[in-house]
Amino acid sequence: MSDVTTTAAPTAATAAHTLIKENQTSGIAIQDWTILSHKTSILNSQEIDAASADLGIPIPEMIFGNNFLSIEHKSGFKLEFKALPALAMVDQSSKSSDLIKVSYAREWFDKRSMVNQEHITDVVKPYDWTYSTKYSGTNASVSDNMQFEVTTQEAIDIEQLKRPDPILFYDENILFEDELADNGTAVLTTKVRVMPSCFFILLRFFLRVDDVLFRIYDTRVYHQFGTNTVLRECSSRENSYRDTRALPDQGSVVEVAHLE
Known part of the structure; x- marks a missing residue:
């Protein structure tokens, strides 16, 4: 699914930019845009208790609730990516809590019976x-006219993204991670x-439940300088663990380095 939102008319595209580095925040200012990535430590115990109470569920083992990625245009358009809204x-x-257990019951219980049957009760919870x-981001724009809407007329320019253009700014940010009680x-x-x-953004939720399934939810955000639109594309993929592991090997290359 793709959708699009419109910003104010941009200025002519140039490579002029300013890199930003302030304590735990890095980013770039370019073409009336400010892009910021903030990275800090996981939540402390008080923050974890507050977040869990607010959400109504236990939160992941590693929760970077104060981390964020944001993009903001001078027109007032703003899109943020944070852990707690996700x-x-x-x-x-x-x-x-039963959805995966029901869909893959045989594989799940066969695996558990070989390891620790009682451990299943630690995994299956009422959520x-x-x-x-x-989650595909939080739209914090100043105007309702800057909300995304579905489009069939535009698409992310993959060929432009394939070009070996210089990368002015790059960053990766973890929002949360959990090992699912050692099951994935x-x-x-x-x-x-x-x-x-x-600029191009990828928000990815990746799930692996051992011997059960793989799941990926991707959100891609793209803006070409010199245009007045922002594109967002959301996609999902899922496959059983067995079928994914059975995919044919595409070949391997063996290399050697000799020590004199």
Whole structure:
């Protein structure tokens, strides 16, 4: 799914920019945009208790609740990526914890019976214990006219992103991560890169439940300098653990270095 929002008319595109580095925040100012990535330590015990009480669920083992990635245009358009709003979208319905267990019951219980059957009760909880979230960012724009809407007329320019243009700014930010009681991993991360002609953001939720499934929710945000639109594309992929592991090997290369 793709959607688009409109900003104020931009100035002519140039490579002029200013890098930003202030304590735990890095970023870039370019073409009437300010892009910031803030990284700090995981939440302390008091912050964890407050966040868990507010969300109504236990939060992931490693929760970087004060981390964020933000993009802001001088027109007032602003898009942020944070952990707690993402966790607020985790399913807390009465049967949410059973969804994966029901769909893959045989694989799940076969695996558990070989290891520690009692451990299943530690995993299955009254919420989506995989922390799966289709969060695609928080629109904090000053105007309702800057909200995203579905479009079939525009798409992210993949060919432009493939060009070997210089990267003026790049950063990766972890929002949360959990090892699912040693049964896999769930992680939400952001990546941003800024080139002289455009910027591109990838927000990815990645889930692996061992011997059960793989799941990826991706949000891509793209803006070409010199235009007045921001594109956002959301996609999802899921496959069983067994089928993914069975994918054919694409070949390997063996290299050697000789020590004299």
